[in-house]
Amino acid sequence: MSKSALQFLHNGREVAIFVDGGTSLLVTLRELIGDMTPKFGCDQGGCGACSVLIDGELHLACLTLAETVSGRAVETLDGLKDGPNLHPLQRAFADNFAAQCGYCTPGMLMAAKALLDRNPSPTRADVVEAISGNICRCTGYEPIINAVLGAAAGGRTRA
Amino acid sequence: MPVTVKTFATSGEAAAALSSDRGARYLGGGTLVMRALNEGDIAISTIVRASDHALMRIDAAGARVTIGAGVTFAKIIAERDLAFLHAPARSIGGPAVRNMGTVGGNLFASSPYGDFTVALLALDATVAVQSGLGAREVGIEEFLQSRERQAGLVLSISCQKPASADAFRYRKITRIKPKGGSVITLAAHLPSMAPTQLRAKSAERALEGRPLDATTISAAAAAATEGTSPTDNALASAWYRREIVGVHLRRLLSGQE
Numbered sequence: 001m002s003k004s005a006l007q008f009l010h011n012g013r014e015v016a017i018f019v020d021g022g023t024s025l026l027v028t029l030r031e032l033i034g035d036m037t038p039k040f041g042c043d044q045g046g047c048g049a050c051s052v053l054i055d056g057e058l059h060l061a062c063l064t065l066a067e068t069v070s071g072r073a074v075e076t077l078d079g080l081k082d083g084p085n086l087h088p089l090q091r092a093f094a095d096n097f098a099a100q101c102g103y104c105t106p107g108m109l110m111a112a113k114a115l116l117d118r119n120p121s122p123t124r125a126d127v128v129e130a131i132s133g134n135i136c137r138c139t140g141y142e143p144i145i146n147a148v149l150g151a152a153a154g155g156r157t158r159a
Numbered sequence: 160m161p162v163t164v165k166t167f168a169t170s171g172e173a174a175a176a177l178s179s180d181r182g183a184r185y186l187g188g189g190t191l192v193m194r195a196l197n198e199g200d201i202a203i204s205t206i207v208r209a210s211d212h213a214l215m216r217i218d219a220a221g222a223r224v225t226i227g228a229g230v231t232f233a234k235i236i237a238e239r240d241l242a243f244l245h246a247p248a249r250s251i252g253g254p255a256v257r258n259m260g261t262v263g264g265n266l267f268a269s270s271p272y273g274d275f276t277v278a279l280l281a282l283d284a285t286v287a288v289q290s291g292l293g294a295r296e297v298g299i300e301e302f303l304q305s306r307e308r309q310a311g312l313v314l315s316i317s318c319q320k321p322a323s324a325d326a327f328r329y330r331k332i333t334r335i336k337p338k339g340g341s342v343i344t345l346a347a348h349l350p351s352m353a354p355t356q357l358r359a360k361s362a363e364r365a366l367e368g369r370p371l372d373a374t375t376i377s378a379a380a381a382a383a384t385e386g387t388s389p390t391d392n393a394l395a396s397a398w399y400r401r402e403i404v405g406v407h408l409r410r411l412l413s414g415q416e
Contacts, residue, residue: 022162022196043197045190051255058255063193065186067164133253
């Protein structure tokens with residue numbers, strides 16, 4: 001099987017690589033690009049740990065064929081921080097104790113970012129719906145929901 | 160295991176590629192095919208894609224709607240003229256799955272998935288399929304009975320818009336997350352009750368042409384599981400599945416939920 005050339009924007013930076021046919025975006029990001037922030041969870045689309053944004057839309061990297069992101073913009077948690085400064089969502093997660101083992105956190109943050117990019121003033125129900133595809137097995141969802149609502153409130157204050 | 164990926168400009172070329180290669184699978188949103196690949200499904204040797212914009216088209220202005228097979232559930236939710244399909248679209252996965260999963264792919268999702276197909280079955284939809292012999296329209300019941308043997312590519316799904324907002328009701332019954340499947344339009348449809356989605360025809364007969372009073376509802380609820388063969392699994396026992404169908408059908412028809 002031959003490899004395919006693939007070019008896309010990874011957190012604003014253009015990357016050009018070769019991938020085997022059938023490779024997922026998750027494997028591409030982690031093993032070929034070295035971005036370990038999307039987590040390898042179920043590999044079945046059930047846990048949300050590999051959530052990324054593709055052209056601003058929330059997708060599961062494990063179920064995304066790498067070739068389908070050709071020419072598109074992929075955002076991962078690695079692109080959220082600004083140098084040493086945490087993104088307001090990351091700060092809110094820390095302030096609200098919204099991470100325990102942390103394995104679900106990258107996916108949760110990307111799901112939350114997708115929500116706040118579209119709706120800066122979400123209701124609690126909006127947040128619950130936005131993270132409904134992301135499973136957390138240790139923190140519990142309340143601190144996570146509170147963190148997203150806190151980040152949204154902070155964003156309104158800053159604006 | 161690496162596979163060959165072939166991308167075609169037209170659905171016709173993609174359909175021809177699928178028809179000529181037993182190891183070829185069409186990749187729409189990826190939620191079924193990538194999952195199979197990740198599991199190591201060695202039956203898949205070729206992934207076929209099409210960049211044909213016709214597969215992404217929604218025509219919902221008239222009384223009959225046509226939805227391209229590549230339309231995602233998120234797109235359906237965003238389309239005001241498809242309000243009657245918002246509840247079944249919302250009942251699928253989380254936001255990421257709805258951004259990826261397609262109407263065409265859902266036709267091939269086996270139990271316990273395929274909830275959107277249940278709604279299409281209730282709406283008596285037709286499926287446009289392109290094969291090496293050309294394009295043809297198939298009734299959704301016939302399609303589902305033979306979907307494993309289907310060669311070619313699903314192009315679109317069409318159905319009549321319900322006459323009123325009340326003429327089509329959708330509820331998904333689940334022990335995990337109560338979001339909304341059984342479906343009524345004078346019909347009850349029962350996912351997880353048989354190997355493929357099926358219509359509750361005995362319940363339909365009990366409802367058709369009768370006022371929706373307590374007697375009719377009781378008769379429909381009693382007939383709802385006729386002809387079904389639910390199985391036990393980790394989510395629910397066959398006994399439980401059989402028991403709840405009538406209960407929820409009764410509640411739905413009575414406007415209790």
